[in-house]
Amino acid sequence: MSNRYSLPQDGGLRLEGIPKDIIHRYEKIPTSIFDDESAAVQYVSDLVIDAINSHAANGIKRNFALGLTTGRTPIGVYHELVRCYEEGKVSFENVEVFSLDEFYPIKASEQQSRNYRIHEEFLSHVNIKPDNIHIIDGTVPVDKVSAYCAEYDKKARNIDLMVIGMGEQGQIGFNEPGSYAKSVTRMVQLTYHSRKVQSSQFFGIDNTPKLAITMGLNTVMSAKRIVLMAWGEGKAEVVQRVVEQDATRLIPASLLQNHPSIEAVVDAPAAESLTVKRAPWLVGPCDWTPRMVRKAVVWLCEVVGKPILKLTYQDYIEHALGEMLDSVQMSYADVNIKVFNDLQHTITGWPGGKPNADDSTRPVPSAPYPKRIIIFSPHPDDDVISMGGTFIRLVEQGHDVHVAYETSGNVAVHDDVVIQNLDTARELGMGDRVEEVRQIIAGKRKGEPEPRALLNIKGAIRRAEARAAVRSFGLNPDTNAHFLNLPFYETGGIKKGQRTEKDLEIIIELLQRVRPHQIYLAGDLADPHGTHRVCTEAVMEAVCRLRDRGEAWLNETVIWLYRGAWMEWEIGMVDMAVPLSPDELIKKRHAIYRHLSQKDIVPFPGDDSREFWQRAEERTQSTARKYDDLGMAEYQAIEVFVKLDVKTL
Numbered sequence: 001m002s003n004r005y006s007l008p009q010d011g012g013l014r015l016e017g018i019p020k021d022i023i024h025r026y027e028k029i030p031t032s033i034f035d036d037e038s039a040a041v042q043y044v045s046d047l048v049i050d051a052i053n054s055h056a057a058n059g060i061k062r063n064f065a066l067g068l069t070t071g072r073t074p075i076g077v078y079h080e081l082v083r084c085y086e087e088g089k090v091s092f093e094n095v096e097v098f099s100l101d102e103f104y105p106i107k108a109s110e111q112q113s114r115n116y117r118i119h120e121e122f123l124s125h126v127n128i129k130p131d132n133i134h135i136i137d138g139t140v141p142v143d144k145v146s147a148y149c150a151e152y153d154k155k156a157r158n159i160d161l162m163v164i165g166m167g168e169q170g171q172i173g174f175n176e177p178g179s180y181a182k183s184v185t186r187m188v189q190l191t192y193h194s195r196k197v198q199s200s201q202f203f204g205i206d207n208t209p210k211l212a213i214t215m216g217l218n219t220v221m222s223a224k225r226i227v228l229m230a231w232g233e234g235k236a237e238v239v240q241r242v243v244e245q246d247a248t249r250l251i252p253a254s255l256l257q258n259h260p261s262i263e264a265v266v267d268a269p270a271a272e273s274l275t276v277k278r279a280p281w282l283v284g285p286c287d288w289t290p291r292m293v294r295k296a297v298v299w300l301c302e303v304v305g306k307p308i309l310k311l312t313y314q315d316y317i318e319h320a321l322g323e324m325l326d327s328v329q330m331s332y333a334d335v336n337i338k339v340f341n342d343l344q345h346t347i348t349g350w351p352g353g354k355p356n357a358d359d360s361t362r363p364v365p366s367a368p369y370p371k372r373i374i375i376f377s378p379h380p381d382d383d384v385i386s387m388g389g390t391f392i393r394l395v396e397q398g399h400d401v402h403v404a405y406e407t408s409g410n411v412a413v414h415d416d417v418v419i420q421n422l423d424t425a426r427e428l429g430m431g432d433r434v435e436e437v438r439q440i441i442a443g444k445r446k447g448e449p450e451p452r453a454l455l456n457i458k459g460a461i462r463r464a465e466a467r468a469a470v471r472s473f474g475l476n477p478d479t480n481a482h483f484l485n486l487p488f489y490e491t492g493g494i495k496k497g498q499r500t501e502k503d504l505e506i507i508i509e510l511l512q513r514v515r516p517h518q519i520y521l522a523g524d525l526a527d528p529h530g531t532h533r534v535c536t537e538a539v540m541e542a543v544c545r546l547r548d549r550g551e552a553w554l555n556e557t558v559i560w561l562y563r564g565a566w567m568e569w570e571i572g573m574v575d576m577a578v579p580l581s582p583d584e585l586i587k588k589r590h591a592i593y594r595h596l597s598q599k600d601i602v603p604f605p606g607d608d609s610r611e612f613w614q615r616a617e618e619r620t621q622s623t624a625r626k627y628d629d630l631g632m633a634e635y636q637a638i639e640v641f642v643k644l645d646v647k648t649l
Contacts, residue, residue, distance in 0.1 A: 011292025013280035022284055026275040028257045029228065029243045031264040033271040037231045040267045041076035044163065044227055048081060049090045051161045051225070056094065063096040063132060065159040067220070068122075069173070070099060070114040073165030073229050078122035085126045092128040098156045100164060101173035101214040102136035103198075104145075104187060111448075112201045113138060136185075136213045145187050145213070153185035153219055162223035166230060169193065170238050170251035174214035177250045183216030207446060217255055226262040228253065233269035233567065240273035281320050288327040290342070295572035296321055297339040298630065307631030308340045344632060346577045346640075351390045352399045352518065363576040363643070364518075368556075370399045371517040374510070378522050378535040379409040380466040380483075381595040385612045387520060387562040388588035389580040389620070390639050392473045401475060402514050404482045404507075405466055406535040407489035408459035411450065415441045417597045418457050449491060459485070461597055469594035473587060482510055488534060496531065499538055507542040515553040519543070523561030523569070523642060532564060544649050559644040568619050568640065571626050575643035579635040580620065589613050 015023065024030050034040040048066070055064040068074065084090050099114055108115035115135045123133060134155060140148045169177050176191050190198075190212055199205040220226070230239050238251065243264055247254040256262055271277045279299055280286050301308055304315050313332045316325055325332060345361045353359060355369040373394055377383035383391055383403050394401045418437060426432045440454050450458075467477035475481065486503045489496050521539055524532040540559075547554050560576065563569060580588070592613040593599060599611060610618075620637035628634045 011287045011289035011295075013276060013283055014285050014287055018284050023276065026283065027243050027264075028245075028247075029262055029264045031239075031243050031266060031271070031274065031276075033266055033268060033274070033277070035268050037076060037267045040229070040231065040265050041080050044077050044229060044265055045080035045084060047227060048077070048161065048163060049084055052090055052092070052095055055160065056091075063094050065096050065098065065161075067098045067100065067156070067159040067162035067164070067215075067223055068118065069164040069229075070101065070118055071165055073231060074163065075121055076231075077163065077229070078118075082122060082125040092126045095128055096132040097123065097128060097134060098159060098215075099135040100220075101212055102138045103209040104138045104140075104211040104213050106138035106209060108135075108138070112198075138213065140213075149185040149187065149213060153216070156185065156215060156219055157222045159223040160225065162220060162226045164220070164226065164228055166228060166235070166238065166242065166253040167194070167197070168234060168238055170242055170253040172217060172220060172252050172256070174212040175217050175252045177252060179217055179249060179252045181221070181249070181255045182218045184219055185213070185215050187211055187213050203446070217252060221256065221259055223259075224261065226256060226259050228256065228262060228264045230264070230266045230270040232267070233272060235266070235270045236273040239264070239266055239270050240278075243274060279320075281324060285323060286327075288324050291572070293324065293328060293335065294339050294342055295570070296324055297335065298343075298570075298572045301630055307629060308336050308343070309631050311336050340631060343571070343574075343627070343630060346574050347579060347627070347632065347638075348576060349393070349579060350397065351576065351578050351641075352394050352397055364558075368517065372514055373399050373401045373518045373520070374514055374516040375401065375403045375520040376522070376535065376539050377403055377405050377466075378532045379407060379412070380405045380462040381409070381469070381592065381598055381612065382522060382532070382564065383466075384469050384588060384591040384595075385616050386522065386564050387639050387641075388591050388616070389584050389637070390520075390562075390578045390641075391470075392584060392587055392591070393578060395474050400480075402480045402482060402510075402516070403466075403470060403475070404484055404510055405463075406484050406486050406507075406538070407531060408455075408483070408485050409462045410455045410458035413458035413461055413597045415454075417461065418454065421461055422457075455490075458597075462595075465595045465597060469591040472591050472594060484510070486535070486538065488538075489531065496534065499534055503538050504542050504545065507539055508545060511542060511546060512551075517556055517558070519557060519559045520641075521559060521561055522564060524564045524567070536561075540649055543646060547646055547649070554646050557646050559646060559649075560641040561644060562639070562641055563619075568623055569642055571623075571630070571640075573642050574640045576641040577623075577627065578639045578641075579624070579633075580637040580639065582636045585617060585620075585637050589617065592616065 032043065034043060052064050085092065099118060102114045103112065106113045110116060118135060136152060137148065164172060166172055171194065174188050174190060175183060176188065176194060188211070190210055195205055195208045195210065199208045202208040241251050242253045245254065247257045276283050281296060286292060297308060300311060300315060300319055300321060303319060311332065316322060316332050325335065328335065346363055348363055351364060352371045352373065353364040353366045353369060354362065355366055357366050359366045375383050375391060419434060422434045422437055426434055437454065437457065440451050444450060463483055467481055470477050470481055484506050486506060488499045488503050491497050521536050522532040523536065543554070617637065620639055623640055624635045624638040627638060
């Protein structure tokens with residue numbers, strides 16, 4: 001199914017008539033930016049297909065050598081290449097494939113292995129000859145690894161096209177920060193950070209390999225052409241460092257700047273920190289929409305360290321914003337006042353609209369009241385973590401609020417939490433299944449999906465926690481909490497299935513039953529293949545289906561995007577800001593506390609070991625400080641949202 005989710009584009013650099021040298025003048029690696037991952041995937045796939053077909057058309061006798069990355073980044077490219085092969089647009093009969101890396105030790109049959117993944121997603125579906133597949137072997141005896149690596153390195157030299165991704169620290173394959181530019185194929189010890197990132201695949205860091213075999217940076221540099229890919233806002237910072245900053249061993253991908261034929265391909269979220277996106281007025285003339293003006297003024301405040309109403313004409317001129325003043329035909333003082341008022345009008349204590357009030361400058365209309373509202377929560381705690389204060393406000397202000405938990409979240413429950421819950425039930429005299437479940441847990445096999453009986457118990461634990469959380473602030477979980485259990489999630493493992501019609505049917509049924517005036521969705525873009533993204537795209541697809549059927553109630557529906565525990569919207573993008581008092585922040589914290597299976601032990605913490613309530617509070621308090629720095633009123637915390645128009649989906 002198509003990827004419908006990209007943030008609304010409003011203003012920006014005018015590309016027409018501008019030489020490419022100007023557009024790319026801040027870039028040390030020429031970068032192609034696409035609105036979403038789907039468009040970028042199509043572009044990369046076309047590059048690969050054109051290169052293979054041109055090689056064949058030119059009558060070159062040897063096979064075309066294609067270097068491929070593994071991990072999550074290339075999955076969309078693999079699927080598109082398979083589709084094009086099935087349509088007869090390309091043949092892999094005379095293509096040789098070289099993989100970038102592999103864990104060690106690991107068997108090719110293990111689902112976590114690079115070998116398994118590249119076959120499952122790509123090679124098993126095309127007509128490539130087995131002899132032409134060169135994938136690093138994770139079972140080579142230790143005493144033969146050095147000789148094996150030297151032989152592999154020799155074969156992998158002078159690849160025609162290398163298509164690779166990069167990690168959040170700029171890793172290329174398993175070339176970790178500090179790798180040498182002259183490094184060759186070798187065994188490496190994985191850093192704790194890399195093992196932690198990979199640990200979700202292995203059901204915990206204790207099961208995650210400590211070693212890997214990887215092509216070296218010098219091996220990668222020997223390729224005739226390199227395409228470097230990155231998707232999602234989680235890669236935005238490293239993309240900026242790789243593309244625009246000086247090359248350094250601490251960011252291995254930056255060392256590719258010296259390659260004579262390299263191109264970076266990124267989607268818009270991954271490009272957000274690049275100058276051409278972050279501050280396009282530094283690059284060239286812009287289309288100065290009101291939203292773009294606000295973005296520029298907020299940026300200027302951060303650069304000069306002043307609130308909006310203290311910005312001077314000199315501030316604008318010295319920071320390349322004179323063209324903006326000329327374009328909008330306003331004085332700097334009028335721009336200051338306009339943007340100040342614009343931001344001030346995003347702030348509301350009535351996220352569902354204030355009844356019988358003048359709503360001409362409010363982000364939400366007063367009528368109808370009460371509103372019907374659905375908060376879609378990808379996991380059973382994202383609702384209170386990400387927008388708990390707003391959720392509480394909507395309930396307390398009398399709206400008909402429904403929360404839809406899209407997935408069970410069962411794989412995020414530790415086995416010992418299951419035992420503890422069952423032990424509690426036994427102590428209460430409500431049954432004894434502890435030993436039975438202990439045996440199920442003991443029978444689990446590394447790398448295989450969890451037993452369904454165990455997953456059912458874990459799902460029940462998450463449902464009970466979610467019910468307790470919403471009950472704590474007055475929502476009736478029996479009537480207004482909906483556990484959708486979307487099928488794509490229920491694989492029993494970390495890797496999820498593809499979204500299907502069944503997922504959409506479940507969402508459509510709920511939407512038709514509630515007919516909401518407001519829909520709240522997770523707006524996370526960090527992982528293009530993550531659960532949040534899949535869930536959000538499923539809801540958008542469902543809304544589009546209903547809109548195209550002519551459902552009249554959708555004419556009054558507004559979609560509000562919230563963020564997760566890790567990131568927040570830029571102030572320049574915000575359409576609604578809901579301030580929270582100290583007491584409301586505590587209510588939100590207590591609702592998060594109800595998710596006991598996620599407290600203290602964060603299953604997939606990423607780089608941040610803090611608990612979810614700590615991350616959430618720091619994020620909302622940081623947003624409040626930013627509003628304060630811009631000259632707004634000072635609040636304890638603020639939750640912010642971006643608005644989407646159903647008509648434009």
